[in-house]
Amino acid sequence: MGSNSASTTAPEHFNSTGCHIQCTEGKGRGVYASRYIPRKTIVEISPVLFFTKQEYEEHGKHTVLDHYTFNWKDGRMALALGLGSLFNHSNTPNVSFTLDPQTDSIKYETVREIDPGEELCIFYGHKLWFDPVDVCSVQDGSDPEIDDGWGGLSVVNEEHRESTIENEALLALMDGDENEIIDEESLPFTRYKPPPDEEELDTIRTMLAWVVDVPDPRHITALLKWLKQAGLDNPDLGHLKRIRKQDGKTTLLLSTFPTAPTLPEGIDLPDPIQVPVPTSAALTLTSLSLKTTFWPTFYAPRRKGESEEWSRGKLRWAVEAMKAVASECKRAKAVGELPIAAYVPPPYGAEDGKRAIAHDTRVSAGHPLRHAVLNLVRTIAAADSQEKQDDDTVQSMEGGIDAPRNGSNYLLTSLTVFLSHEPCIMCSMALLHSRVKEVIYLHPMKTGGCGGSACLPTLQGI
Numbered sequence: 001m002g003s004n005s006a007s008t009t010a011p012e013h014f015n016s017t018g019c020h021i022q023c024t025e026g027k028g029r030g031v032y033a034s035r036y037i038p039r040k041t042i043v044e045i046s047p048v049l050f051f052t053k054q055e056y057e058e059h060g061k062h063t064v065l066d067h068y069t070f071n072w073k074d075g076r077m078a079l080a081l082g083l084g085s086l087f088n089h090s091n092t093p094n095v096s097f098t099l100d101p102q103t104d105s106i107k108y109e110t111v112r113e114i115d116p117g118e119e120l121c122i123f124y125g126h127k128l129w130f131d132p133v134d135v136c137s138v139q140d141g142s143d144p145e146i147d148d149g150w151g152g153l154s155v156v157n158e159e160h161r162e163s164t165i166e167n168e169a170l171l172a173l174m175d176g177d178e179n180e181i182i183d184e185e186s187l188p189f190t191r192y193k194p195p196p197d198e199e200e201l202d203t204i205r206t207m208l209a210w211v212v213d214v215p216d217p218r219h220i221t222a223l224l225k226w227l228k229q230a231g232l233d234n235p236d237l238g239h240l241k242r243i244r245k246q247d248g249k250t251t252l253l254l255s256t257f258p259t260a261p262t263l264p265e266g267i268d269l270p271d272p273i274q275v276p277v278p279t280s281a282a283l284t285l286t287s288l289s290l291k292t293t294f295w296p297t298f299y300a301p302r303r304k305g306e307s308e309e310w311s312r313g314k315l316r317w318a319v320e321a322m323k324a325v326a327s328e329c330k331r332a333k334a335v336g337e338l339p340i341a342a343y344v345p346p347p348y349g350a351e352d353g354k355r356a357i358a359h360d361t362r363v364s365a366g367h368p369l370r371h372a373v374l375n376l377v378r379t380i381a382a383a384d385s386q387e388k389q390d391d392d393t394v395q396s397m398e399g400g401i402d403a404p405r406n407g408s409n410y411l412l413t414s415l416t417v418f419l420s421h422e423p424c425i426m427c428s429m430a431l432l433h434s435r436v437k438e439v440i441y442l443h444p445m446k447t448g449g450c451g452g453s454a455c456l457p458t459l460q461g462i
């Protein structure tokens with residue numbers, strides 16, 4: 001795009017905010033910093049020229065203007081005048097923009113400090129019509145999490161939301177019967193593709209579980225009842241059979257908790273022991289026979305498409321959750337923290353359940369580990385522990401038994417965590433340890449532990 005003339009530097013732009021126009025190989029013209037620009041500097045306010053949809057469809061779309069026009073809030077097509085049309089795209093933008101319908105203009109503001117010579121970029125959206133060259137990302141080797149802008153959040157950020165082409169597609173997808181399933185190809189996110197099932201003995205992933213031999217199989221019914229009452233029928237072990245009958249011996253699977261469960265009194269049992277058991281169901285028959293050598297495992301071949309289907313209703317639920325994340329990011333930003341947030345809502349369709357939200361507090365706490373995810377996990381742990389104390393008080397008042405609730409020892413069993421940014425390896429491990437069901441994030445990170453630098457759940461030994 002634009003002219004790639006031999007002279008690559010134009011005079012400094014007369015908006016005098018320290019920007020000039022310059023050409024780059026593969027991108028055409030772009031906006032560059034002539035000098036150091038502090039964070040939160042308004043570098044440009046561009047007036048906007050409007051076209052009707054019809055004018056755009058019949059004319060604009062077939063001209064070079066197509067590279068510059070975008071949807072305004074009310075459905076008209078808009079063209080930013082001034083520098084506005086010359087900001088190139090980056091996945092890690094250093095400039096955010098706000099549409100102002102009062103003045104029919106767009107405000108461009110830096111989201112971090114900009115060094116002289118750096119290009120100023122905005123985030124166009126996730127579906128680009130060209131092959132992006134991305135040099136706006138942090139260039140000085142500093143921590144991208146610290147220097148993070150608003151990349152990715154524009155999809156759910158109210159101020160930016162309606163300016164992206166994909167938003168119209170998103171609104172259309174959410175519209176209609178809540179139970180209607182959305183085609184996998186139309187979903188507004190990409191799924192991390194799990195690796196194929198383990199089909200070699202030494203690649204089977206296992207975890208340690210407590211088991212106990214039951215010398216008299218007539219006690220099995222009573223023991224299964226006890227497992228339930230004791231809260232040990234954890235969904236985490238749902239892929240494994242509870243009882244193994246081998247070489248004339250009956251063995252009962254108890255739990256994967258770190259410490260051995262206290263066995264019921266009145267039944268004569270040996271001490272529990274720990275054995276390795278598969279971490280997931282068998283997806284193929286070969287894997288089934290291998291996994292069963294560790295412990296009897298259920299055979300659960302994946303359905304076509306392999307992963308859980310998404311309905312329009314579930315998408316609406318997820319978009320609402322992401323809006324909560326974006327608002328939390330704004331709150332964090334307003335108090336000088338990094339705009340990184342994590343949110344866990346009750347599961348889709350559930351009327352009630354755990355709910356918590358947290359943002360990064362590394363700046364105010366002066367603590368390098370106060371990542372949003374760790375703050376979220378701590379919030380949930382604190383709430384759980386408070387709830388348990390309250391339950392204990394009620395139980396002791398009522399003389400009830402002190403039994404953990406089903407799956408209550410894990411913090412995020414069956415829950416989805418929504419994040420502004422892909423969690424780092426430390427946070428991914430915390431989520432995994434909390435037995436999170438799924439993680440949905442907006443902004444991928446090179447250092448991430450959910451597909452960026454590694455995908456933790458797929459690592460050998462985890």
Ligand SMILES: C[S@@+](CC[C@H](N)C(=O)[O-])C[C@H]1O[C@@H](n2cnc3c(N)ncnc32)[C@H](O)[C@@H]1O
Nearest residue numbers: 001002026027028029067085086088089132133
């Ligand atoms: C709004 S214009 C930006 C200014 C444009 N570079 C020019 O010279 O006029 C959008 C166009 O710039 C180009 N562009 C923007 N960001 C880019 C990027 N990261 N990599 C490659 N081309 C980019 C694409 O051709 C796109 O259609």
